Amino acid sequence: MxxxxxxxxxxxxxxxxxxxxxxxxxxxxxxxxxxxxxxxxxxxxxxxxxxxxxxxxxxxxxxxxxxxxxxxxxxxxxxxxxxxxxxxxxxxxxxxxxxxxxxxxxxxxxGEEIPLDMDAGIFQYQTTGEGGARINLDGADADKLRAGARRIGIARRxxxxxxxxxxxxxxxxxxxxxxxxxxxxxxxxxxxxxxxxxxxxxxxxxxxxxxxxxxxxxxxxxxxxxxxxxxxxxxxxxxxxxxxxxxxxxxxxxxxxxxxxxxxxxGGNAAVIVCADADLELAASRCVRGGVVYGGQYCIGVQRILAEQAIHEEFMSLLVRKTAACKVGDPSQEDIDVGPVIDQGSADRIQQWIDAAKEDGASVLLGGSSANTVVQPTVLSNTRSGMKIEDEEVFGPVLTVNPFATFEEAVRRANSTKYGLQGGMFTNDLRRAFQALENWDVGGLMVNDVPIYRIDNMPFGGWKESGIxxxxxxxxxxxxxxxxxxxxxxx
CATH class of the missing domain: 3.40.605.10 (Aldehyde Dehydrogenase; Chain A, domain 1)
Known part of the structure; x- marks a missing residue:
């Protein structure tokens, strides 16, 4: 082999x-x-x-x-x-x-059985009586028609x-x-x-x-x-x-x-929407788990977080506190949450994207630095479309968090990307969940969880540039x- x-x-x-x-x-x-x-x-x-x-x-x-x-x-x-x-x-x-x-x-x-006797008119067209004569659907040929319809289709893979x-x-x-x-x-x-x-x-x-x-x-x-x-x-x-x-x-x-x-x-640059009615402790914990653990190296990792204005400050505080609690270091040690990214080139690229976002007006709430291949868990705010940290797949331990005024605005912003792998949202309003499902073009939408949720028998794949x-x-x-x-x- x-x-x-x-x-x-x-x-x-x-x-x-x-x-x-x-x-x-x-x-x-x-x-x-x-x-x-x-x-x-x-x-x-x-x-x-x-x-x-x-x-x-x-x-x-x-x-x-x-x-x-x-x-x-x-x-x-x-x-x-x-x-x-x-x-x-x-x-x-x-x-x-x-x-x-x-x-x-x-x-x-x-495979499956394919029904072949669904329509009498099609059957009459496809079959004929003796000597090429057409079958009379309503007369004496009805029994002959029923007998002739004894066909079965089997589709095997x-x-x-x-x-x-x-x-x-x-x-x-x-x-x-x-x-x-x-x-x-x-x-x-x-x-x-x-x-x-x-x-x-x-x-x-x-x-x-x-x-x-x-x-x-x-x-x-x-x-x-x-x-x-x-x-x-x-x-x-x-x-x-x-x-x-x-x-x-x-x-x-x-x-x-x-x-x-x-x-x-x-790839992806997955978004999470956190609504005012959400369990904020759960949402913050899961966003940290889905965004920075293992250096954020998930194609469905949390990258962009949108929090409703009413709870934005409270959620942001929770997010920063829980991210700061992650242990960084040697991945062979039992209690480490965040180890290195895969190589020095990746670490350098992630650092460059963070620095570029800072120069373009983003605020660093936590982290923002790296040493060798270890990028510190980073939380940014005041990011926007046009920044690589928002538009591209960072594939590193970096989270952005920004407020939204209306749910429709949040879905539009979450969906305003060339990627569409998976998304997450935290809410107890099922109407919002189904509204998001209709308007957010992702292969999987996780309600009251983050995009990294994946059980290996579920369908997994993306829309747009996230694949086929x-x-x-x-x-x-x-x-x-x-x-x-x-x-x-x-x-």
Whole structure:
């Protein structure tokens, strides 16, 4: 499952916190990439013929094995992604469920019966009597018509073929599984290109799946340079490419992918609306959790907060106090909330955006500084459209908070972005919740919670520049299968 030629070069994978070496990873060559694709073709021929229960049993065994190796996986994620241990353990727990849920879906995922006797006029047009004579709907031919309508349609779903999965660094196990698990559950094979910063977790997953009985060629891990990754995106032997990452890279992938299917889970700059009737303690706690923990490196992380004028000052005070209480430091320590961002370039960019917002009139209520790859949890006010910190995806521990006068104004401002992944709002007024659902173009709206809420079986995906397609096991399986329709005349 690990594609590596005998003369492969190796790359040191380093912790983003202190630059210590976490492990070594072979770098795939063009020959390795070709071998992976050929292996995926062979693997698909095996996977597509496996009974449902076999695929399900493999996935369930993998879930059970991962449970026994939970601490090992969590420490690896923390080391190579810089994720605090609490969140690393949470990711592994989600991955255990993700595999088990994929096993369940492998058993139950199916097509449907298509009714073919819904309209008499269409049936008369499609069929004729003996010698080509038309059937009389109202006369003696009525019984013949009823007998002739004994047709059944069955729409069955079949796996489409080898799938190229390109994964991000921020959830190096569970976001990988959002691609790999449904693909295998449906009977496809996968070539996985993990994020360059976090390939070791993908190798661990591949080892677990191999131990669980996954056939050779069903999953290959390819750690390769960008030109070879683009070559795979263009390769017509793949039937689909599924990508999670930045909008810029995602839309480039779509442009070069050719005829194959493309699923894109891209960026966001999620907003949260806090209404005057909300539980402010809950709203502030969840906004901190969703905005700065793990360095804010969530595509659905809280970035923009809009608080109703009547409670704006009170909420802002709570938000700053709770953000200031976050512990910052070495992610391998048990009580740390905020560790490093993934690399120095990301830390520098986030700092530049904060500084630019300050120069443009934003007020720093907390934080605003960085040291090496650690960006201090930051709260800004007086931000507005036109600032990168408002318009783009910061992907860092930065929150903006501003007041709103009317709910309609809040929804308009929350929606005034090129992204549309998920949003959150805190209110006890269901009318407002449904008003927001109608007018806020996001793939998921969380009421009395923040946008980072995600259970792994729910549909997940975005509007606008946040992507196309849906993840969540069953929904991803629909993307990764094709329908064949069977009609049987059993009269």
């Amino acid at each position: 690990m594609q590596e030629g005998g003369d492969a070069t190796r790359e040191s994978i380093r912790s983003p916190y202190d630059r210590r070496i976490v492990g070594e990873m072979p770098v795939a060559s063009a020959r390795d990439v070709e071998e992976a694709i050929v292996a995926a073709q062979r693997g698909f021929d095996v996977m597509r013929k496996l009974p449902r229960f076999v695929r399900a049993d493999i996935l369930q065994r993998a879930s059970d094995i991962l449970r026994t190796r939970k601490e090992e996986a969590a420490r690896l994620i923390s080391s190579e992604a810089g994720k605090p241990m609490f969140d690393s353990r949470g990711e592994v727990s989600r991955a255990i469920f993700n595999l088990s849920n994929a096993a369940s879906e492998a058993r139950s995922f199916s 079949f796996p489409i073929g080898p799938i190229l999965a390109i994964a991000p660094f921020n959830f190096p196990l569970n976001l990988v599984l959002h691609k790999v698990a449904p693909a295998l559950a449906a009977g496809n094979s996968v070539v996985l290109k993990p994020a360059p910063q976090t390939p070791l977790t993908s190798v661990l997953l591949a080892d677990i799946l191999r131990e669980a009985g996954l056939p050779d060629g069903a999953l290959s891990v390819v750690h390769c340079p960008v030109p070879l990754a683009e070559q795979m995106v263009r390769d017509e032997r793949f039937e689909m490419v599924t990508f999670t990452g930045s909008a810029k890279v995602g839309w480039h992938i779509k442009a070069i992918a050719g005829r194959k299917r493309v699923a894109l889970e891209l 397609g849906r993840e969540g096991t069953r929904y991803a399986m629909q993307e990764m299968t094709e329908i064949k329709h069977l009609m049987i005349n059993y009269n």
